[in-house]
Amino acid sequence: MARLIAYKALLLSFMVSFISCAQSPAGPxxxxxxxxxxxxxxxxxxxxxxxxxxxxxxxxxxxxxxxxxxxxxxxxxxxxxxxxxxxxxxxxxxxxxxxxxxxxxxxxxxxxxxxxxxxxxxxxxxxxxDQLPYQLTGWSAGVDLRSEDSGALAKEVLAYYTRMHKMYESGGHADELISLAKKAEAEKTVYNYRDAKVQETVDLLSKDGYNKKVKMEPIEDYKMVIYGNGKLVTLERNPVAEIAGYRKTGNFAHWSALIGHFDDGNGLYQVPVLLYRPKAGAALERIR
CATH class of the missing domain: 2.60.40 (Immunoglobulin-like)
Known part of the structure; x- marks a missing residue:
């Protein structure tokens, strides 16, 4: 019988968000x-x-x-x-x-x-x-990727994913992975209303986890998808009923092409990545 998917990472994310909002003095x-x-x-x-x-x-x-x-x-x-x-x-x-x-x-x-x-x-x-207490730049000033050569864009996106995939597999790349997510995490701190203490905990958990070797699924059977009216790009697995012996309700629809195994051998998790180009000629950066 195929095993069910575990959602430890999603649960941790929810707990951090909940604690952050509850402790914020700003009235999120x-x-x-x-x-x-x-x-x-x-x-x-x-x-x-x-x-x-x-x-x-x-x-x-x-x-x-x-x-x-x-x-x-x-x-x-x-x-x-x-x-x-x-x-x-x-x-x-x-x-x-x-x-x-x-x-x-x-x-x-x-x-x-x-x-x-x-x-x-x-x-x-x-x-x-009309009640948000913040304003984020996000991808609003990014380049419309629909105007770029799709073949060249696809190669650049795949190269970004492949780099992350190798760092997860080999372990010991916490500083590099954290650096790649720096802009995304900075904005997440704002829209999740994290205070300094919560952010410090998140950083420590991230560094500890990123330094571990992760068994990764191959980057395969994916498609490049452009979102945000042309300003965001990602790689998504094509929906399938089973990955590495695991089944999931909904056939892994919209899962990231970056898929890892939990270190206890009890399920899979995805690493969602949304990339944007800050300005013409600049490299793609992670924003979510």
């Missing part, structure tokens, strides 16, 4: 989108994949928006809906919520959509965000 504002309706779905925020739910068989799912909201103002949500077998036609809705200081969620707005049997649909919702 967190935005969440709830999708109510029994259907597989993908959510995009300003053309960046913010999350997905495949094969979960849940009536509702929630997505954290803060990592993809660079500033206050108008933002475009796009929900792709894939009705599951046997699901009835019916009304469903998206619900935008916010919370302050990790308090009770406040419903800000609802947007209806329909689930149509055997018919994938796409719904767009323009929302206004």
């Amino acid at each position: 504002v967190t935005y969440v989108l709830m999708v109510q309706g029994k259907a597989d779905n993908e959510l995009y925020v300003d053309d960046v994949l913010a999350g997905h739910s495949f094969g979960e068989n849940e009536d509702s799912v929630g997505y954290l928006l803060n990592p993809y909201l660079l500033q206050n103002g108008r933002h475009t949500l796009k929900l792709k809906v894939y009705p599951v077998a046997g699901a009835a036609n019916g009304q469903a809705y998206m619900r935008l919520e916010s919370s302050v200081n990790d308090g009770e969620n406040k419903i800000l707005a609802r947007h209806p959509f329909r689930i149509v049997e055997n018919k994938p649909e796409e719904y767009t919702w323009e929302i206004n965000i």
Whole structure:
């Protein structure tokens, strides 16, 4: 029987985020989108994949928006809906919520959509965000990668992933891996509202983990995907039912091409990487 996937890294990330928000004296504002309706779905925020739910068989799912909201103002949500077998036609809705200081969620707005049997649909919702206490540069000033030679871009992206893959496999490259993620982590500190003590703990955990050798899956059976209206690029594994004897609900949809084994031999984890080019002629950098 195929073994199930372990999610230790995701749990740790959630715990750190929770502690960070609870301890922040700044009154952090967190935005969440709830999708109510029994259907597989993908959510995009300003053309960046913010999350997905495949094969979960849940009536509702929630997505954290803060990592993809660079500033206050108008933002475009796009929900792709894939009705599951046997699901009835019916009304469903998206619900935008916010919370302050990790308090009770406040419903800000609802947007209806329909689930149509055997018919994938796409719904767009323009929302206004006005309570973020931060503004991030992110990829906003980056180069539109759609205008570049796709072959050359693909080689550059693969070279970046291959470099990271080799560092994980050989171990002892904590400083280099942390350096590659420096800009991404700096912004994560802001949108996760981490205080100095939490960030210090995260850095120590990261360094300890990055120095260990990791059994990595080959970079294979992937596709290059451009997000963020042309400003972000990543490599995603093509959806498959099984990797290295492990199965996952949703067939590994949208998993990163960087996949490692937990050191206790109990499951796989992915290393999501979003790259952007700060200016013409510059090398690609990790921003998420």
